[in-house]
Amino acid sequence: MSNIVRDSDVNELVGSPYFNYGAKVRARRLVRNDGTYAGKEIGELLVKKGEVGYVVSIGTFLQQFYIYGVEFLESGNRVGMKRRELELADALGDDEDLPLPQELDA
Template structure:
């Protein structure tokens, strides 16, 4: 049985793209898929362009890093993949083109 994955890339082969406390911006609008308590399925949790801070780093399907991002302005902490985020601050002083 073949497992269907989002892509052929296994992010866990390298270090996380973002660090704890790093400021990030959402690249997409995120709606509740039923896993966010207190909100209806389909409710918008994060809008494209919302800014937040990485508060946790976990994994999903032994393939992706999932970043818990605290979006302070709306009071939500949402799990997102790296491709759904862009860094707002450099890691270790490196220039990230921001």
């Protein structure tokens, strides 16, 4: 008997991946090493909640979920994450406070 517990009856693979290669994403939760990240101790922090990264690979897990390989900028770690663990980072939100070119001349 298998000890694998599926998160839901939903199969994401019937549709296209939610995120594309190069998409700017933000971690929705803190991620620690569960023992599958080489070179880090079990329980060591890999990604902080809110940390921004970019999707560099897309794979699958349990023939049910897309797994997005995300390169996080602050930590420098590349971590595989599910859709529910990520959200799109507002590309414009980071630049909202920058002045427009015509405002610089005034």
